[in-house]
Amino acid sequence: MTIEFRKQGEVFSFQDNQGNDIERKTEIRFDPLTGESSRLIFDPGLKIQPPDYTEVGKETCGKNCPFCSENLLKLTPLFKREITEQGRISQGSAVVFPNLFPYSKHNGVVIFSDQHYVRLEEFTIEMIKDAFLAAQTFIQRVAALDSKAKHASFNWNYLPLSGGEYSSSSYTSNGFRFTIKLSKNSSRKSTRV
Numbered sequence: 001m002t003i004e005f006r007k008q009g010e011v012f013s014f015q016d017n018q019g020n021d022i023e024r025k026t027e028i029r030f031d032p033l034t035g036e037s038s039r040l041i042f043d044p045g046l047k048i049q050p051p052d053y054t055e056v057g058k059e060t061c062g063k064n065c066p067f068c069s070e071n072l073l074k075l076t077p078l079f080k081r082e083i084t085e086q087g088r089i090s091q092g093s094a095v096v097f098p099n100l101f102p103y104s105k106h107n108g109v110v111i112f113s114d115q116h117y118v119r120l121e122e123f124t125i126e127m128i129k130d131a132f133l134a135a136q137t138f139i140q141r142v143a144a145l146d147s148k149a150k151h152a153s154f155n156w157n158y159l160p161l162s163g164g165e166y167s168s169s170s171y172t173s174n175g176f177r178f179t180i181k182l183s184k185n186s187s188r189k190s191t192r193v
């Protein structure tokens with residue numbers, strides 16, 4: 001099956017109040033696996049300034065944060081030995097430990113690095129790779145232990161009071177079920193072609 005990243009441009013033509021022609025271009029991009037689409041606009045009509053969380057980052061850092069390196073080993077819980085002898089799963093700078101407030105039968109929290117506040121432009125390939133590999137290890141350990149835990153999801157929250165999270169359950173989430181259905185339709189279509 002060849003994966004094709006398809007995009008389609010559209011132009012909206014209209015006039016300003018003096019009767020001059022205006023053309024505005026938009027673009028639709030299609031997910032090759034699910035067929036879902038997203039739209040891009042090239043001029044939103046306003047300049048969006050991302051908020052600066054530097055001060056919030058300083059206030060919530062270090063002794064005030066259970067996930068900073070000085071607290072992580074003292075304040076975060078441990079997996080049972082059947083998941084890992086060490087209690088937590090580490091990969092490079094990423095660490096996975098149990099979610100104290102779980103959303104499913106198996107639920108890990110992934111901390112990407114020991115850097116408390118990571119600006120979007122500071123994320124490195126290495127950090128993201130470590131986080132995904134650590135989550136993958138947890139998925140594999142859970143799958144080996146619990147044959148009913150077939151549906152794994154990885155959700156990434158960002159900014160204050162958030163972290164990455166992995167969960168695995170016997171039941172699918174609504175979004176996951178929808179994606180599986182679309183993926184099956186899409187692969188059937190590709191096979192036919």
Ligand SMILES: [Zn+2]
Pocket residue numbers: 060061062065066067068069115116
């Ligand atoms: Zn922290």
